[in-house]
Amino acid sequence: MADSTAVTKPILAVQNLSKSFTTGGPRILNGMTFHQKPGQFVAVVGPSGCGKTTLLRCIAALMQPDEGEVLHRGQHFDDPPSWLSVVFQDYNRSLFPWLSVRQNVAFGLRGVSARDPQIMAALSAVNLEHAADLYPWQLSGGMQQRCALARSIVVKPKLLLLDEPFASVDAQTRIDLQDMVMGICRSMQLSTLLVTHDIDEAVFMADKVVVLSTRPARVVEEIAIDLPHPRDQLVTKETPEFLRLRHHVYTLVRQQAQKLPRETQTER
Amino acid sequence: MQSPGLATLDPLKPDAARRWPGTGRSIQFVVMTRAVNSAKGAAGAAVVVAMWETVRGLGLVDPRDLPSTFAIVRAVADGLRGGELASAVAMTVGSWAPGLLLAAVAGAAGGVALALLPRLEIAIRPLLEFLRPIPSVALIPVALLVLGVGLQMQLFMIAFASIWPVLFSTKTGVEGVDPRFMETGRVLHLRPGARILRIVLPAALPAFATGLRTASAIALVVAITVEMLTGQGGIGSYIENVRLNGLVTEMWAAIFVTGVLGYLVNAVFMAIERALMPWGPEYRDR
Amino acid sequence: MTARSLTITPLAWQAGTIVALVAIWHWAAIFHPAVYLPPIQRVADGYIRLCHGELLFSALLPSLYRLLAGFVVAVVVGSVVGIAMGSLRGLDPWVRPTLEYLRFIPAVAILPAALLLLGPTDQMRIFVIAFGSVFPVLLAATDGARRVDPTLIDVARVSGLSTIERLWRVVLPAALPSVFSGVRVALSIALVMMVISELIAADDGLGFYILRNQRLFQTANVYAGVLMIGTIGLILTLTLLAVEKRVLAWHRGWRGLMEANRG
Incomplete structure (x- = not known):
């Protein structure tokens, strides 16, 4: 070995x-x-x-x-x-309820606005572009977990x-x-x-x-x-x-x- | 067990023979935790005292305005041991208690009436909504005009200021009585009077008690304010008098005694609330 | 009863109450004149005089300035200290007993001490207003910060946020609904303390204005001043509710969702 x-x-x-x-x-x-x-x-x-x-x-x-x-x-x-990034078990507890989907994804990126193309790229990787401006409570469970996934891959x-x-x-x-x-x-x-x-x-x-x-x-x-x-x-x-x-x-x-x-x- | 640190004493061991009631934790653990926390609390208070003495020592404030904590403690002891301070406290409590009692009776009656007679509530709602944002202390000058200086005016102001929390929480409490209780009463052929006495009032009692605790603090503030403003005997006028006579240590002593009074008043009403609703949220949180 | 009569009847009753009260007052003021029963017209005149000219600058504005300054200090200090206490768990047992004592001192009682140390100044009044109203904010913020979901803290740590950033970007927003409930209580206390501080130690402001007019037996002006204080309280409360509704829009939707999940 x-x-x-x-x-x-x-x-x-x-x-x-x-x-x-x-x-x-x-x-x-x-x-x-x-x-x-x-x-x-x-x-x-x-x-x-x-x-x-x-x-x-x-x-x-x-x-x-x-x-x-x-x-x-x-x-x-x-x-x-x-x-290193983490997707946590309870999606409805790991998204920030006061941030939109776009802002949640941008959370870990420093000095990057929520309008940055990186955010949209991550969202389209999880098929969530259409929900960018919604808030977590407006999403289904699967969509919330995709949002959490986008947030963890956007930091590469x-x-x-x-x-x-x-x-x-x-x-x-x-x-x-x-x-x-x-x-x-x-x-x-x-x-x-x-x-x-x-x-x-x-x-x-x-x-x-x-x-x-x-x-x-x-x-x-x-x-x-x-x-x-x-x-x-x-x-x-x-x-x-x-x-x-x-x-x-x-x-x-x-x-x-x-x-x-x-x-x-x-x-x- | 070799090192009985706090963590190892705990948690929730099935074999621990003796538990603190209601927690499932061992008596040792609870006693230790409380002792440590009390020591920390005392240390925190000691830091505040040390800061007080430092401000004094450095002369950041005229030391005549900020007497040493030792002198203040001695003044508290002197004042309470047959001094004027003790009688001032007694006088304040003597007007606070009947004023609050008036508010409790009138507020409870009003709250029940407003909750059970929706037409009455609708009719006088504009009046309530009009009076609500006006701080009661602003009406002290009005009360002075109508009632003049004296105990009567002080009682009226205390009662008027402290009636609102009692009234509104009693009303909420009565409105929150489960309709099934009322139906039970009707099924049991209770007359309306008996239904109010035996179902509505007991069910609304916890809400009433919470309102009364809020009211007790307001009543104290108003009692002291009226005393300061009109010279009516009590802590308020005592504090003003000693300040005007340059008895600074006595003034600070009286202020700290007032704090203790406020604390005790709250503790008493908290205990009443606990007795009335051992399941209530206040019991869990504080 | 039809739906239409249900909505109209209460309004009719309420209008009836108001008209009746005004009528009784008016009638009593004419037929049983007394010092404490000025004609309504004169109260209205006094109210309007408070809104412009000399009285605007000597009564209304000083009061508003002290009230807002003391209230803002209370909200800022209460939120900052409360959030620190709620998130740094170890701090609580050291500080809590002292705070529990301080918060039950009736705020009027410290007014003479503040007067002694700071003199009859605006700083003194702002201090007294802030002292009286800081505790509800502080306790609510502590409570809110303590209840932040630990998963959110983990997310913040994985995202590499420093402690300060974490408090600002995670704990503060999460505690905001709780903070707002404390702020509403604080506003009403601040108003009371503003009035008291001006009744006892001021030579301008609305409290001083009503007390002076009481001594001059200008009753209509006393009532006008009281009404003005009520108006300030009402407007500030409504403003606060509007701000809260905007800032906490996410919270209502989120809470609704959590309740739906539970039910």
């Missing part, structure tokens, strides 16, 4: 990462390690409540780990680096983090959004890290799936997904290779979910 790391330095290296909510309290993440190559699409799956969002917040440098480290291109960051990030971005939209919208995100990430040659609990989504979209254990979470297995691009919702999902991979990931996640102690399951 030494030769391959010398050629392509990982854009993201998670090394022996541990984290708990309170000092000395129970761990949420426990010695987690995985790497992501530039341009790679990685999906992180695991049983619900296993600490995926905590992991994402550590990776985004919104939180510092208790042990281990997160390196972006070999460097440590105390605050989110400028070339190198690494895009997606935290269950399609969790609260309906099935059809979800499929459309998956295709849209894959298209954008490939055309911009983005490194993308998707956190999801949907196994189909993970296998369909990613180049590599990282399966997490139940709490305290660690990496159970990393699975390379070598399905050819471009992927199609019907064709790809019917190939034997897709079904085999899906079966494999599903079995791993289910094994983990069954390991959950009884009281932890009923707690929520």
Whole structure:
């Protein structure tokens, strides 16, 4: 492996990462390690409540780990680096309700007016040009999430983090959004890290799936997904290779979910 | 457990035997948190005192106008121990309480009437909307014309100024009574009088109490203002008198005592509100 | 009852009340003349005199200046301190007990102290007005800043905003609906404090004007002054509501959406 790391330095290296909510309290993440190559699409799956969002917040440098480290291109960051952007889970809580769609997209760009052509370019990449002057409350769930997506790609990030971005939209919208995100990430040659609990989504979209254990979470297995691009919702999902991979990931996640102690399951 | 820092004492451990009522947190944790916060609060107040003394020490203000905090504390003690300050406070409370009581009775009656008699409300709405933006203190000169100087005028001004919050919140409270309660009353064959007494009033009580707390603060301001303006006995005239006689330390002492009075008045009415509506939003927030 | 009569009847009643009140006043002023019952015509004359000429500069404008200056100071200081307290959680336990004491001091009581330290000046009156009205804004801003959605703060951090930028561009707008509710309360207190400060320690302004006319038994002018103060309160409240409606247009739509989602 030494030769391959010398050629392509990982854009993201998670090394022996541990984290708990309170000092000395129970761990949420426990010695987690995985790497992501530039341009790679990685999906992180695991049983619900296993600490995926905590992991994402550590990776985004919104939180510092208790042990281990997160390196972006070999460097440590105390605050989110400028070339990283995040699409958060709850679209209706991550858009600024007092800004129009256009202004929301322009939010992270310094010294750029909301009328700049960059904004319209990002909006047209998510098919939202027609809604530029609407406010978030006037948009449907899918449109709000596309607006959040436009806001994160307009800064031309190198690494895009997606935290269950399609969790609260309906099935059809979800499929459309998956295709849209894959298209954008490939055309911009983005490194993308998707956190999801949907196994189909993970296998369909990613180049590599990282399966997490139940709490305290660690990496159970990393699975390379070598399905050819471009992927199609019907064709790809019917190939034997897709079904085999899906079966494999599903079995791993289910094994983990069954390991959950009884009281932890009923707690929520 | 080796290092029982605050975080490890907490949170919501199923095995923690004893909990602080209503929080689910261990008694240790709650007591520790409160002790730490009280210490911080005391430190904050100490900083303010230190700033006061610094301003004095540096001579930014004439030190005669800004006596030392120690002197003020001594003046408070002297004034309260059988001094004039104590009787001034008593006189202010003596006019504040009956004035507020008048406002409470009249405001509650008016609020209920306005809510239950929509025709009356419609008819006198212009009058209410006309009086509302006028600050009651602006009517002190008018009251002086009509009633002259004296306790009667002071009581009238206190009651007049503090009736509005009682009236409007009682009205809102009564209007907010769930119509199903009223239907229940009719099904149970309660007569209209009994329905008001046994359903409407209890349901509107929390709103009335909130209005009364607002009114209590207004009543205090008006009582003191009238005293300052007319020389009617009480804290207001006491503060003005000691200032005019150059008794600066006594003036500051009286001002801080007034603050304590304001604080206590609020605390008492807050306690009443809590007793009336343990579920209310005020209980949760402050 | 038809819809038409439903809308017309209240108006008729209200017009009836106003006419009746004016008529009773007028009748009483003619047949039972008393010091406190001047003819309405003279009150109207006094009101109009306040709007132009010498009285405009010696009564109306000084009052307006003090009121607006004190109110603006209260809004700015209250918002800034409140937002700082609400977003820097650690600050709250240090400052809160002192503030809880200060805010219950009846603002009239500090007037003599302000008079002693600042003299009978406009700074003194502005200070007293601001002291009285700052607390509702401060507490509302603290509350609003504390309730900002943490996801929005995360978005701001990922966008690389500094702490100051974050307070200005995220926390302030998010807390604005709450701040406005405090500002409305502050306005009415500011008006009260303006009147009190002018009744007790001023030689111009509307408060001084009504008190002097009371001493001269010029009752019509007293009423005219009171009406003028009410007019100022009404106009400022309506202006504030209009500003609020414009600035917080997003909030009504957003709140409606959140409620629809919940229901």
